[in-house]
Amino acid sequence: MAKESFTHAAEALRASDHDRFLSTLILSGPRRDGIVALYAFNADVASIRDRVSDPAPGEIRLQWWNDALEGQGHGAIRQNPVADALLDTIAAYNIPIGTLQRLLGARRFDLYDDPMPDLPTFEGYAGETASTLYQLAAMILNNGELIEAGDAAGHLGVAHALIGHLRAFGYTASQGRIMLPWSIFVANGVQEREIFSGTQSEALHEALAQVTELAGDHLAKAEIAIAAVPGALRPAFAQIAVLKAQLTLLARRTNPFEPATDDADWRKLSRLGWWMFRNR
Numbered sequence: 001m002a003k004e005s006f007t008h009a010a011e012a013l014r015a016s017d018h019d020r021f022l023s024t025l026i027l028s029g030p031r032r033d034g035i036v037a038l039y040a041f042n043a044d045v046a047s048i049r050d051r052v053s054d055p056a057p058g059e060i061r062l063q064w065w066n067d068a069l070e071g072q073g074h075g076a077i078r079q080n081p082v083a084d085a086l087l088d089t090i091a092a093y094n095i096p097i098g099t100l101q102r103l104l105g106a107r108r109f110d111l112y113d114d115p116m117p118d119l120p121t122f123e124g125y126a127g128e129t130a131s132t133l134y135q136l137a138a139m140i141l142n143n144g145e146l147i148e149a150g151d152a153a154g155h156l157g158v159a160h161a162l163i164g165h166l167r168a169f170g171y172t173a174s175q176g177r178i179m180l181p182w183s184i185f186v187a188n189g190v191q192e193r194e195i196f197s198g199t200q201s202e203a204l205h206e207a208l209a210q211v212t213e214l215a216g217d218h219l220a221k222a223e224i225a226i227a228a229v230p231g232a233l234r235p236a237f238a239q240i241a242v243l244k245a246q247l248t249l250l251a252r253r254t255n256p257f258e259p260a261t262d263d264a265d266w267r268k269l270s271r272l273g274w275w276m277f278r279n280r
Contacts, residue, residue, distance in 0.1 A: 002088070006033040008081035009040035017043040020133075022265060023239040026272050034093055034140040035236075037085035041065075042133055044082055045103070049110045058111040062104050069097050069104075093144035095136060102128050115178035115192075119214070122181045123158050130164075131157025137236035138229070151225035152237055159218035162211060163243050166250050169208070170257035173198065180211055198257045208256050215247055226279070234279045241275035242268050 013036055014021040020039045024032055045065060052058040068077040068087070078084045089095060106128035109116075116122050134153035139146060165172065165179045172179050173195045185195070188207040195204070219240065226237045242263075249261050263271070 002081075002084055005081040005084040005088070006037060009033075009085040010036045012082055013040040013043055016040075016047055018265075019239065019242055019268070022268050023242070023272060025269065026238055026276050027235055030092075031140050031143075033085070034089040035137045037082070037089040038095075038133065038136055038140070040082045041086045041100075042103070042129070045107050046110070046129075048107070052111075055111040059108070062108060062111075066101060066104055069100055089140070093140045095139070095144075099132055099136065103132050113176055115182040116180060118183040119181045122161070126158040126161035127154060129157070130160040133157070134236055138233045141233045141236050147230075147233060152222055152229050155218045155222035155225060156237055156240055156243075159215050159222055159247075160239070160243055162215035162218065163246055163250065166208065166211060166215065166256075167246065167260035167262075170198070170259065173257060180208075184210055200255065200257070204256070212247065212250055219244060219247065231280050235276060238272050238275050238279075241271040245271060 010021070010024075013024070017039060020043070021036075024036050024039065027035060045062070048058045048061050052061070065083075068080075068083050069090075078087070090097065090100075106125050109125060116125070131153045134156055135147075135150070138153065162180070169180070176196055178185070178192070178195060185204070185207045188203045188210075190201070190203045190207050193199075194201060222237070222240060226234060226240065229237065245263055245268075246260070249263075253260060
């Protein structure tokens with residue numbers, strides 16, 4: 001494996017998905033490199049929307065990654081250090097290409113302004129994106145052997161996605177997007193124009209409180225499921241410690257359109273380390 005590519009992938013991850021980068025610092029050795037490469041790939045794909053002016057170039061970038069996974073343009077693809085690190089990781093740990101392609105397919109939703117229609121659709125989206133990363137990280141820690149961690153990965157992935165979009169609610173609203181289940185807002189009588197104009201209301205706060213409660217339910221179920229995972233694989237799920245703290249802060253937030261408050265890095269690392277100590 002090209003060490004320089006993994007170093008670059010770690011730097012890219014640190015810049016674009018800082019929390020996931022912090023979660024890798026509790027790991028060591030080549031398996032950490034593999035998880036970093038996986039997360040850096042995801043970070044590149046997740047940030048496409050913010051790097052393009054309209055969906056067309058975003059679709060091209062997703063197709064570039066799809067071609068990379070299928071081995072097309074091999075030499076040119078390898079010049080991209082994140083792709084180089086990812087392809088080496090796929091080979092080393094038997095990562096299923098189809099799983100990563102489904103992640104790319106789910107991320108097409110990000111390129112457009114359609115609201116997330118309902119909770120089942122959101123759970124499917126979270127399953128193909130956030131949950132997939134937890135499942136594959138556990139597989140890398142298991143040296144490429146499949147591991148049944150569906151409940152742990154499934155619930156934690158949905159909680160992660162809900163918390164992430166609650167934290168980013170004001171930002172995505174400013175883009176004219178609704179990434180949380182629209183049906184929950186409709187059920188509470190919230191209008192699109194309220195969200196896009198940054199208007200607070202009792203109905204909006206009630207809808208977001210329901211989403212926050214859903215995230216908490218999934219975190220609780222994930223915690224139970226993680227306890228049943230072999231100890232050597234639990235580090236793949238350590239980010240639950242950071243997510244629980246972020247959910248607590250969200251419950252205290254008074255204006256959902258303002259940037260969410262967060263812990264300092266040292267506190268997050270402390271939470272991750274303490275979680276690891278208690279879950280060995």
